[in-house]
Amino acid sequence: MSPETMSSWQGSWQFWALLSAVFAALTAIFAKVGVENINPDLATFIRTVIVLASFAIILFGTGQFRTPGPISGRTWLFLVLSGLATGASWLCYFRALKLGPATLVAPIDKLSVVLVALFAFVFLGERPSASGWLGIGLIAAGAVLLALKK
Template sequence: MTSSSGWFFWAALSAVFAALTAIFAKIGIQGVDSDLATLVRTVIIVFVLGAFVWYAGKWSNPFVLQGRTWLFLALSALATGASWVCYFRALQIGNASQVAPVDKFSVVLVAIFAFAFLGERPSLRDWTGIGLVAAGVLTLAMKR
């Protein structure tokens, strides 16, 4: 499933694993500093992903990558780290059923950033769905 139509399968799996991340993290951070929990999670990810890349035969010398690639992967890593720190802190003090949907406001922001910086042009139907996601996040974020 590497064809252009296979993206949905992988995106749906990503959503399942993201949902499990919230549940497992909410249970796992009880009585633990959220920043330490983020570090432990990150170390585990490094080892598991490293083993996966090696086992799958996908390892190549990262030092031959272009400088631009390094720059944007580094920026992505920094943004990911900041997101994880904020996410775990929010999970520690809030309900997973509220934190996770607000975190998914990133769907709206990705659409806006992709429009502004990548030249992507979502259709009216796409913008309607994105607007509904935004409305859902705002509904969930409001105090009960």
């Protein structure tokens, strides 16, 4: 792959979404092992501290940790809501991993893909194509099939 192609690929949302999926998968595996002998809420707290420290290092190391300028109230509101939703998601995810196998917890967690599509349709006015809806339906069906007890 040429440097130009690689640079172009790294600037695409698909590249970062794929990396997100890889790291989310690793999160499930690492968390399942890490939560074995600890309270899941404490495990979530430890994970959160690690995430905060990692981002601080990245921001300081890249010179991005500076005053962003004025931030609107709407922006603050939705960032706070997003943070609260993230925290709730992480708490629930770690609790589910503590109680169940990662191979069953992860597919149900990935129903978030289906919910994002539905919420984006209702609240953001996004309109997936027919093939997009088919894919969303297949994700839902796959998650349900994977999560069914054998």
